[in-house]
Amino acid sequence: MEDQADVEMLGRTELFRGAPVDLLRDIQRAAFRKRFSAGDTVLQQGDAAATVYIVVAGRLRATQTTLDGQQVIIRYLGPGEVAGYAALAGGETFPGAVIAVDDCHLIGWSATAIQELMARHAGIAINVVKLLGARYLDIQVRLRELSTEKVERRIAHTILRLAQQAGRRTVRGIEIVFPLSRQDLAEMSGTTLHTVSRTLSAWEERGIVACGRRRVVVAKPPLLEAIAEEPD
Template sequence: MTAPKLHRSLIQNMEMFRALSDDELDRTLEHAQPRRLLPGDAVYRQGELAGYFFILLHGTLKVVQATAEGEQVVVRFVSPGDVFGIARMMRRPDYPATVLAVQESLVLAWPSSEWERMVAANPQLTGNALQTVGQRLQSAHSRIRELSTEEVEQRVARAILRLLDQSGRTSDEGRIEIDFPITRQDIAEMTGTTLHTVSRILSLWKERGIVENARKRVIVLQPDELIRYAEGAQGSRHPEPA
């Protein structure tokens, strides 16, 4: 039985595909496979053969990497419209990290063998992918610098601000919420610290009216104060080691 044809409306409003004609969009989708994911499902795992590359259509994904010491690091979160799994472009045969669904999500998957054909038909895809890789490298360098030079409260504040910039949703009351589930353990793994330390910091900020915590939710009430923490202008009276 032939699989139903994917409609071009799935991707035609994405920046990298806007310059394509309807026929080009149809050809781009010819080999695409939709995959629906439930929270906790893996798109792929670190070390697996890189047989596909992907675009997230809906939901949120988490990129995690296991270190040589067996620790888990949250590298970043994937938002709708992002291309990921482009190991083929990096000339590596396997995926360097694991990608997990944070909430119910929908991705499109293409066989890695389609990368060259799609790039030839859509040069903007190459530019978008290069920009994506460049941004990820810049972010990685920034995080290495933060781990080396900044206090843990600064790192936690910066991590939350990055998530707000990526997926923040502002209410009528001016509260800004990270628009997907995130745990304190996620924040700890993003910032190279412990769950205990993140819990202590968020509890302190809650007492000061800067954030509000709920299960798998972080809501920022005073973003200006959080920026001050990120800039190192003020810190905990009782700092703990990371």
């Protein structure tokens, strides 16, 4: 039965880990499912923070856009992860957008439902604390990289991080499993697509990476790590 599978899946997410089975069943009953196609907007920047999602399948991108249209990618999220922190933390509106990169399958709850859940079950609130703590840590590190490192190192770090969280071993090396353009890498590394393109070309020359249209494969991780760590 599908619901049963759902319950097991929920029990493995960062949000509901450790919850007793009967609670998971309640949670599952309160949820709704939703599918999105690649490119769809799941959460819109500025909209009321009324929904929280967990990713069942597919890959999403959290971004933040300025008034003048400049965009940065805050992070990518995959199966088991949470989209819509603002709704957890009691924010009024979403500070950024979440876009489907692949075709995606999500499970969602209303903000009020989740907040009530947290109020009734401290364990879930603590899961949220851990999850936000982990995100805060990640983003601190990126802030430091952005402030102190030169572009090449930043791009290297960005790719290594993506390979870590969404890499698949292949004969050619570690392939990032979702489509990732030069522009995307630029928006994660705080640079321009031109500089990313030039950098990747140079690396390709040296056999460190292999890339195609919206594809990146890390052929020689140790060399890329060396670049990421070498001082300016």
